[in-house]
Amino acid sequence: MIAFGDSKRLLPHSNFNSNSNPNPPSGSPPLRERVFSGIQPTGELHLGNYFGAIRTWVHLQEGYDCVYCIVDYHAITVDYDPKELPRRTLAMAMDLLACGIDPERSILFVQSHVPEHTELAWIFNCFASYGDLTRMTQFKEKAKEEEFVSAGLFDYPVLQAADILLYRASRVPVGEDQLQHLELTRDIARRFNHRLGEEFFPEPEPILSEAPRIMSPADPTQKMSKSLGEKHYIGLMEPEDSIYRKIRTAVTDIGPRGSEMSPGVRNLFLILKLTAPEGVYRELEGEYHEGSLKYIKLKEVVYEHLMEHLRPIRERRQKLEEEPDQVREILQEGAARARAIAQENMRRVRELVGVGAGALR
Numbered sequence: 326m327i328a329f330g331d332s333k334r335l336l337p338h339s340n341f342n343s344n345s346n347p348n349p350p351s352g353s354p355p356l357r358e359r360v361f362s363g364i365q366p367t368g369e370l371h372l373g374n375y376f377g378a379i380r381t382w383v384h385l386q387e388g389y390d391c392v393y394c395i396v397d398y399h400a401i402t403v404d405y406d407p408k409e410l411p412r413r414t415l416a417m418a419m420d421l422l423a424c425g426i427d428p429e430r431s432i433l434f435v436q437s438h439v440p441e442h443t444e445l446a447w448i449f450n451c452f453a454s455y456g457d458l459t460r461m462t463q464f465k466e467k468a469k470e471e472e473f474v475s476a477g478l479f480d481y482p483v484l485q486a487a488d489i490l491l492y493r494a495s496r497v498p499v500g501e502d503q504l505q506h507l508e509l510t511r512d513i514a515r516r517f518n519h520r521l522g523e524e525f526f527p528e529p530e531p532i533l534s535e536a537p538r539i540m541s542p543a544d545p546t547q548k549m550s551k552s553l554g555e556k557h558y559i560g561l562m563e564p565e566d567s568i569y570r571k572i573r574t575a576v577t578d579i580g581p582r583g584s585e586m587s588p589g590v591r592n593l594f595l596i597l598k599l600t601a602p603e604g605v606y607r608e609l610e611g612e613y614h615e616g617s618l619k620y621i622k623l624k625e626v627v628y629e630h631l632m633e634h635l636r637p638i639r640e641r642r643q644k645l646e647e648e649p650d651q652v653r654e655i656l657q658e659g660a661a662r663a664r665a666i667a668q669e670n671m672r673r674v675r676e677l678v679g680v681g682a683g684a685l686r
């Protein structure tokens with residue numbers, strides 16, 4: 326298996342950012358920078374989520390104090406099914422655990438189990454600029470798709486800022502599409518600190534992994550995504566015959582075959598690079614450049630190595646499926662640990678803002 330290319334770059338800077346925890350309790354272990362990231366409970370992880378994001382989350386556990394959150398309050402900002410949501414939340418937890426999120430080392434929890442997220446979001450509403458929010462690209466795009474545009478959808482980035490800063494996290498692994506939200510998070514932190522006269526919140530920086538973008542097998546000009554429809558993504562837990570079919574029918578050459586790979590062929594080679602030994606990759610790449618490679622062979626090899634790569638994840642996921650109580654317990658424990666940090670930080674936030682019973686003393 327090919328080594329995770331940029332794992333070294335993911336290790337923390339030696340110049341530790343003291344912002345992330347200025348007041349460590351005495352006798353605690355050496356400090357690590359805190360990482361926070363969130364994912365929506367879409368119900369099922371696909372190859373794009375896994376290779377693009379979750380694999381990075383797993384590697385970050387080596388060098389950081391990681392807090393990972395399933396953001397169900399973000400999921401209700403658009404049309405959704407309230408009966409389905411809890412099932413999807415639990416399924417996402419199982420997927421993350423199966424991929425290697427380790428609840429011994431990291432905190433894994435569900436956003437709505439820690440009510441301080443929404444409390445801080447309200448306070449941040451009063452420190453976020455309305456004008457800035459109107460300029461959020463993701464809001465403008467999502468608003469176009471929705472029949473009913475909720476105020477929650479508009480406010481989505483403020484809740485995201487609260488997620489991160491509630492733990493005073495200084496590093497946030499995200500994709501390119503979230504950089505604008507992170508910039509807004511820094512603006513909120515800066516404004517809060519400045520107005521209230523204390524450097525309480527860090528200004529969190531992104532960790533942009535060189536996450537390869539896996540494309541849709543059916544339309545390799547678009548990013549793999551569940552919202553495009555069934556044939557546009559490959560779920561980690563999808564039945565083998567269905568994965569086989571999607572790879573066999575993956576679009577390869579749309580135009581004439583040149584020296585430059587078409588998006589579909591490039592996508593197959595990308596999956597191969599991520600899952601097969603380098604020798605296998607090199608050999609097929611050589612055949613491609615010679616012009617002797619049959620795409621049917623490429624697809625067979627991609628399928629074989631992909632399944633090999635996914636096998637341990639799928640096995641772990643299967644076991645977790647049989648023990649949902651254990652997963653509920655992990656989430657409960659995660660929420661308790663998250664909440665201890667959140668409550669301590671909120672105590673100071675309320676004091677600084679001048680609200681809460683404590684402020685009347």
Ligand code: TRP
Pocket residue numbers: 361362363364365396399484485488489497498499503
């Ligand atoms: N908005 C993020 C996404 O759609 C999910 C998210 C919510 C998040 N809160 C977060 C990501 C905090 C990083 C940090 O991908």
